[in-house]
Amino acid sequence: MTDKLISKIPDGPLEQKWTKRKKEMHLVNPNNKRKLEIIVVGTGLGGASAAASLGEMGYNVKVFCISDSPRRAHSIAAQGGINAAKNYQNDNDSVYRLFYDTIKGGDYRSREANVYRLAEVSASIIDQCVAQGIPFAREYGGYLANRSFGGVQVSRTFYARGQTGQQLLLGAYASLNKEIAAGTVKSYPRHEMLDLVVINGEAKGIIARNLVTGQLERFGAHAVVIATGGYGNTYFLSTNAMNSNGSAAMQCYRKGAYFANPCFAQIHPTCIPVHGEQQCKLTLMSESLRNDGRIWVPKKMEDVLKLRKGEIKASQIPEEDRDYYLERRYPAFGNLVPRDVASRAAKERCDAGYGVNESGKAVFLDFSEAIQRLGHQKVAERYGNLFDMYEKITNSSPWKEPMMIYPAIHYTMGGIWVDYDLQTTIPGLFAIGEANFSDHGGNRLGASALMQGLADGYFVLPNTISDYLSKKIMVPKTDTNDPEFEKAEKAVQARIDKLYAIKGTVPVDVIHKKLGNIMWEYVGMAREEEGLKKALKEIKELKEEFYKTVKITGTQFEFNQELEKALRLEDFFDIGMLMAYDALNRKESCGGHFRIESQTEEGEAKRDDENFMYVAAWEFKGEGVEPELHKEPLKYEFIKVATRNYKD
Secondary structure, rough: OOOOOOOOOOOOHHHHHHHHHHHOOOOOHHHHHOOOEEEEEOOOOHHHHHHHHHHHOOOEEEEOOOOHHHHOOOOOOOOOOOEOOOOOOOOOOOOHHHHHHHHOOOOOOOOOOHHHHHHHEEEHHHHHHHOOOOOOOOOOOOOEEEEEEOOOOOEEEEEEOOHHHHHHHHHHHHHHHHHHOOOOOEEEEOEEEEEEEEEEEEEEEEEEOOOOOOOOOEEOOOEEOOOOOOOOOHHHOOOOOOOOOOOOHHHHHHHHOOEOOOEEEEEEEEOOOOOOOOOOOOEEEEHHHHHHEEEEOOHHHHHHHHHHOOOOOOOOOOOOHEHHHHHOOOOOOHHHHHHHHHHHHHHHHHHHHHOOOOOOOEEEOOOOOHHHOHHHHHOOOOOOHHHHHHHHHHHOOOOOOOOOEEEEEEEEHHHHOOOOOOOOOOOEEEEEEHHEEEOOOOOOOOOOHHHHHHHHHHHHHHHHHHHHHHHOOOOOOOOOHHHHHHHHHHHHHHHHHHHHHOOOEEEEHHHHHHHHHHHHHHOOOOOOHHHHHHHHHHHHHHHHHHHHHHHOOOOOOOOOHHHHHHHHHHHHHHHHHHHHHHHOOOOOOOOOEEEOOOEOOOEOOOOHHHHOOOOEEEEEOOOOOEEEEEEEOOOOOOOOOOOOOOOO
């Protein structure tokens, strides 16, 4: 392990590590906090909660948002719920069981200490959000309601119908607005970070483009926090908002921040299937639907063919002729297996010829049994808005016919490498939420994204960043006239000038679509050595084509989304290659990373713990140069490593 990969995990019993680390941390007194500045990039759940918390503590915070309002962050799309170990259902849940389920769900490729801390603070998140007025669903007696999610056998997911992410974000947004009004937080909407400024080896600021005027602006601080989400839009078609991108992470990577486990990308099993070549994003149907919905395909090929021709409807196929394949293959968990398992199972059935739509790329998610068992009103209370959304998009009512679903790119478990304090390999640069790699290993359990974002923003980062800043009290405010700011701004302007000098004829989205096709074909649900090598070759060729043919309309100094997309696509090329390098190196199957060469006789993922039980941290070595791999060994002291089993 290189000197930079120091995880800072405290010694001692698992349940005491976070308490011990907090005891060791140096504090900053209230008067000194006013002297210190922090930049937070991103205003989703992680960024908004972090900025609000740091502002309330008394720091001077600058928060940056690429949209016109933090309320437009992609966190609103996390519909199904948020996990917490409160054991309200009295079904033997606990902090340890949430920790265990998360480690197991991630296929034993995440840090024990980080995951236990996440489980430990989960209950406090719910208390915080209830105090903010989040309208969680409640039982008749007034207790907060819970439902189950994939990869677990308990009910620990708190929810607000199918709008959980939106409601939680509104709570964080209200807290953020309070601090903006108080003057501790300065908000910069419609600003996009385009470079990180590093002075004497420490993160000291950013270069951002004002997306309305097009001007490049300099911002300095004593520390920088990256909370910009994941890089799923590398695939073009994903469930992510179209503005979601991996550019900030890539800028940090090029300045020396290691990028960890980039190949770990999650395929979500319950998305509305692709319906046309002009489609620009996919719609996620909440995983909460798998609580009461049953997934199946016909047993008989003749029924499949009739469905595709429109000769029969799904509701006309008798129960005995339906293959509830998840219940058949995984009796103990049934439809609630983890996302990677459910996604591969759907692909296997469709590849075998049993896909139920015209393209053969869909399976059924059926609520007929739940409607009969629970009644229309109860199902509507739980999922009504999701049913309405599905019907508006597909013109088919889930009350009458099953939904059609198919897996799609959704979340990225890889991200900027961070230590236990959430600090990257660049001192003063922190990464939280989906932007870092730390908590989910090879696969994220459903309802854990919201949990991690709020845990990092409300309860972890405010403690750990104070330890770093306690040593910066006598350091003056960062001078944005420093030569490093000048150098970084000139580098950004050179990128923009290079794009405008191309004067090609091909729109950005056309090229991005080609990249997405390469990624889905060779770095998607199933990967093999030959395909990954082909992906690297084709991405490099496409990048060269981009620099010869892309067309950027308009000018720099106006609101120009074509320029925005072109700058992000440059970064997506590098992310795609980094993912392919990582997937090529990891010659095992684990979680969302499935190598065809490494599977059991039953087609399940086959890990190689002897050779690959480590975090793969990649270091940038220069444009066009293969990145260097560093390894952080994963040591499991408090949990028994085993092959994942969801059958009994």
